[in-house]
Amino acid sequence: MVCRENKGRSAVIGYQKHLLRQLGYTDYDDFELQSGIHEFGHQYEGFPAPSKKEQLAFLNGLKQQIEGDPRISSADKHRESDRQPGMVTRIDQEISRLRTGKDEYGRPLQGKHKMRGQDLAAMQRLGVLLQRNQEAKDGYFDVYARTMGVSAAEARGRWKALVRRQKSQRENTRISLTDQWRDNLAVSGFTAMHQADIGQSNVSRDALRIMEEERRAKLDSLPTRAALTSAQRVRLAEPGKGTVQCAGEGGCGQFGHERSACPNQNLVQQRNDSRTRWQEIDAKIRKEKDRADEHARNNWAFISGYSHKEMAQMREERDRHLKHDQQVTRHLTDSTRQETVRCGTCQQFGHVVEECPNTARVDELNELRDKTDQYYAQMEARADWINAAVDEVPKDDPELERWRGEYGRYEFSAQQAAGEYRDKKAEIASAAIRCIGGCGQFGHARDECPNSALLDELTSHVEELEKIQEKVRQRAVLRKQNPDTASLTAADHALYDDWHSKSIDIDKRLLAAGIDPTRVSTAIAALPHSRTAKVPVSARIQEVGYNRDTGYLEVTTRPYTRKSDGQVMPAKTYAYRMSPSQHQQMMAASSLTSYVSQTVWAKNGGNTAYQFENVAEAAEASVQRKCATCGQWASMTAAHTCPVPGSRAGQDDAARRARIKAERQAARAAGRPAQTPPAVATIPPSARLRFGSEGTLLYADPRRIDSELSAGKVAAAQVRATFLDASVTGQAVAWNDADGQPQLSTDREDGATLACNCRAFKKNRTCGHIRLVGKGMAQRYAADHPAVGSPLRSAPLPASQPAAEKVARDAPEEGYARKSYAQIRELRAAWRGSERSRARQLSEAQSSRWLYAAGAVDGQSGKPVKTPQVWAPSGVGVDPGDAAGRDAIHLDRDKDVQDGLRAGLRAQTGKHWSVTRKPDGWLHISTALQRRTGDKEITTVERRELASALKLPIDVVSSYGVAVPPGQGWRAEMLDRASGRPPRVLGERYVARADQRPEVLHKV
Secondary structure (H helix, E strand, C coil): CHHHHCHHHHHHHHHHHHHHHHCCCCCCCHHHHHHHHHHHHHHCCCCCCCCHHHHHHHHHHHHHHHHCCCCCCHHHHHCCCCCCCCHHHHHHHHHHHHHHCECCCCCECCHHHCCCHHHHHHHHHHHHHHHHHHHHHHHHHHHHHHHHCCCHHHHHHHHHHHHCCCHHHCCCCCCCCCCCCCCCCCCCCCCHHHHHHCCCCHHHHHHHHHHHHHHHHHHHHCCEEECCCHHHEEECECCCCCCCECCCCCCCCCECCCHHHCCCHHHHHHHHHHHHHHHHHHHHHHHHHHHHHHHHHCCCCCCCCCCHHHHHHHHHHHHHHHHHHHHHHHHHHHCCHHHCCECCCCCCECCCHHHCCCHHHHHHHHHHHHHHHHHHHHHHHHHHHHHHHCCCCCCCCHHHHHHHHHHHHHHHHHHHHHHHHHHHHHHHHHHCCECCCCCCCECCCHHHCCCHHHHHHHHHHHHHHHHHHHHHHHHHHHCCCCCCCCCCCHHHHHHHHHHHHHHHHHHHHHHHCCCCHHHHHHHHHHHHHHCCCCCCECCCEEEEEEECCCCEEEEEECCEECCCCCCEECCCEEEEECCHHHHHHHHHCCCHHHHHHHCCCCCCCCCHHHCCCCHHHHHHHCEEEECCCCCCEECCCCCCCCCCCCCHHHHHHHHHHHHHHHHHHHHHHCCCCCCCCCCEEEECEEEEEECCCCEEEEEECHHHHHHHHHCCCEEEEEEEEEECCCEEEEEEEEEECCCCCEEEECCHHHCCCCEECCHHHHHHCCCHHHHHHHHHHHHHHCCECCCCCCCCCCCCCCCCCCCCCCECCCCCCCCCCCCCHHHHHHHHHHHHHHHHHHHHHHHHCCCCHHHHCCCCEECCCCCECCCCCEEECCEEECCHHHCCCCCCEECCCHHHHHHHHHHHHHHHHCCCEEEEECCCCCEEEEECHHHCCCCCCCCHHHHHHHHHHHCCCHHHCECCEEEECCCHHHHHHHHHHHCCCCCCEECCCCCCCHHHCHHHHCCC
16 A cells, blocks of 8 residues: 555655645545545656655655644654554654665665655645545535435435445456546536546445446436427528428418428317318308398298207307417417427317316316227127127017117217217317417417407517617717627616516516416517517528527537438437527527537537536436426436535535524523514526626616515525636525615525635635625615624525426526536646656756745635745735845845844844754754753753744754744744744645645646
8 A cells, every 4th residue: 555655655645634624524535545646646657756855855844844733633743653653753754764774674665665756746736636536526425415315415425335345345346547437437417527536446436336326227217308399499491492381281381390390280180170160150051041031032931940049059159160260370370380389188289288278178088088989889799799689589579679779878878978079179179279479378369368458568568678778788889888898887777777677567467467477578578579580591400409497409400412422411419508698699690500610519629618518418418307306307417406405505504504493492491482584585686797807697686675675575685696717606685674774695694595616615605706796786786785684594594496387497697618528637637747847847957946836825814825035024025126124034045034033032032042054955943052951952941932932832843943944935934933923924835735736726
């Protein structure tokens, strides 16, 4: 094992465990660290071998770093044990090995015990790999838990149970880090970044294989439907051949499909049947009227063949069939292809199964069919018996007469049931008449809609929005600004606010009329354009399918004849992902083929954002399943991120609910009434705000926020924000204080659920992106921010309700932003190549500075900083030109640093202290020579005094003093300590946390 072969590597593994715990990760095992060193060792092959002097410098520096870390116990540093010695103890053993060339038992060191350049580079950078492994594991735990319908803790427990099995209980195939296992990994819901970061030890591979088999089995058991319906597909016309139309006898007359592929055959049949029937009845009525006219002219007595009641019924039936004919004809000529949706229950067009008004009628129809079949079967049985007996018994035999009577009764019943069956079919057809293109309700056609006035008002309102948008663009042009990127003025906001206010009023009236505003608004907004828009034309593309909820896009090419050999190449379908705004731009483009060629078909990696994470992701995107966690229809891809119980994102809310429960129990115990939950109004995002060039914010409408707050409610304002390097989703909480002043909070204790996908949020549960979102929302709501103490602080949030249609809306408003797995690997390989090149240059120049690759870090945040050049009581500078005043010290000047350390310690203790320089650049702080013991050691009293002055653990001060590594970050830190200040900069990290490594800051 790599940790047992070299004591230095063993110490690094122990220290990396400590750094992982600092970052909040506890779900790791030793095999992951072993595998990490092995993997990074391969990746950094070619690093120059360190000299003995460089190895000693690294080990002494790491020892100083570990001893100076107050978060590590003395036992973990200095434990004496054969099986688990302390970190510093192991470093001392390795230093002794280097100096003597022998191990603790006097045996000569072998090659495996020595440090190679790639080993040293791997140990320094191991924290990056380990943190990425943990983040990828957490990502998979969420994917597994979401699919299985369990908590993240259960997923994590399943992983632990698998990786901690005995070796005999799992597959033990030998692996290779060059076997392309990670390259070929395909897990739906797993991002390319997680794929590049997942650990690939044999144990991890085996556990992931088993869990993925379980997850795939669960996916296959979930209710499933296609991601695209016929209503979401648009067939394109071919240039030069005219617009495709379903013409001819039996055609519906619509554009966009041919007669052979007409989806409206049921409607056409309904129209033809109604037309035939009303024409037949009308002919009878006209014939009867002509007979009456002829008798009147000849003064003949006229006796009608129909009574007045029968004539009235005939006229009523004729008018009904005539109206149905007109309704279907108008629908076929006015509707677009998107309206030809067919119900799988009643087989009628114009609605889907979930909306079917004929569910009970279809059941009755099936019963009538069964009853009719039963009567006809009984008739046939009686007929067979009568035919067999007629030659054998007398004609007047009573038994034969009885069977003939039964046959007649069954015949009558069968005819009656068949009539009822036909009547029920007609009833189903008439009940399916729908106000298509209007309010969407059943029972009337668009021209009979009782809500016509309201719908006309809504149409005008949608057209008004286009006028406002054009007016805002013209204003921007007058201001000599780009109308596509110009910020909105107060006057612009006022126009939109007035429009949104009227939208709220129209929505309320729609709801009062029993109409879903979201459905009808979409239909009406598209209506004026869909009736006049031309069918898109493309020579290369035959069909485009798109699901606005999931962002799933299918592009089907036309079949063509290959010129080289005359072979006919079939049509091909390609799957991509695209945001609704991008799809709208594509369909509105002057040349759809050109737009597709420049986006989803772009070459040289230009279409990466439109591609799926892997082949399994693309296959999963083509269907929608009933999510076992949220219960909504969703494509179980990386885009679907419904909250998983027990995940890191949900830990804060769980803690908050536990605190609320404890507060209520305390209130009951004290006899105080527990606070009742306030009324909460959840408001979806509808308004947009730009943060300059940094990003966009989609937030809840200010007018609706003001309306809900005025009603005494708490507003849960939902928000979606997209930045260049991160995205924020969730909700902020707004309420009015006692004085009526609006307050806005993004604090999770107040009920806010904002979450960001940046690294800062994962570590601190807040970040600059969330603060910027809160500030932007507060400005639009004229609210105080940041505020705390919302009415939700001691009351549980109401359970979130899924959308009414129970479809997860996972497609982003803006476009997708991602790097492919191949791009990530190439970027990291290039980074490692530049590191190897730099290491060789420094090695050839005989400089050991490359050992300090991690650099100095900020004393407060722990984030990497530039190498300090100048120290002064007023601050630490990175530019030598910052040196000003008598107190400034250049950190590369040994004598000035030595004098600064002596002066600072004298000011604190009133004593003179010795600061000497070693040939390798190290500084050594000790007592004056005359105050040392006979063995030239520091007394115990002065060891404590020096440790107190420098604010260091007593363990750091050895019997010979304190060693200061040669880095300028270390010198700045020790000057701060000597002068009695908290360190503003911490010395170079020999082994650093992942968030202190430069490759993490550069996102590689």
